[in-house]
Every structure is written in C-alpha cells, then in structure tokens.
Amino acid sequence: MKGKEIAFSSELNTLIGIRGSGKSAIIESLRYVLDIPFGEKTQAEKV
Numbered sequence: 001m002k003g004k005e006i007a008f009s010s011e012l013n014t015l016i017g018i019r020g021s022g023k024s025a026i027i028e029s030l031r032y033v034l035d036i037p038f039g040e041k042t043q044a045e046k047v
Contacts, residue, residue: 015027
C-alpha cells in the first residue's frame with residue numbers, strides 16, 4: 001500500500017466482510033501502529 005492514504009471519519013468507521021476476510025487483522029494492525037498494547041482497553045471500553 002505504498003503511497004496510499006486512508007481517510008477515517010471522526011464519527012464512525014466500519015469494517016464489513018465475511019469470516020476470515022481479515023477484519024480483526026486490520027484492527028490489530030491499527031492497534032500496533034498506534035502503540036496500543038494487546039489487551040489494553042480503548043477509551044470507549046473504559047466508559
């Protein structure tokens with residue numbers, strides 16, 4: 001994906017796909033890039 005850009009909404013973003021399509025892998029990749037340790041709750045989950 002070199003040179004690609006993804007724009008995220010500040011309100012809501014969704015990942016839709018069949019089982020095994022890589023949705024969880026994308027989420028875990030984002031957590032890795034954003035340096036959110038595995039198992040750490042996100043701000044929304046802390047509420």
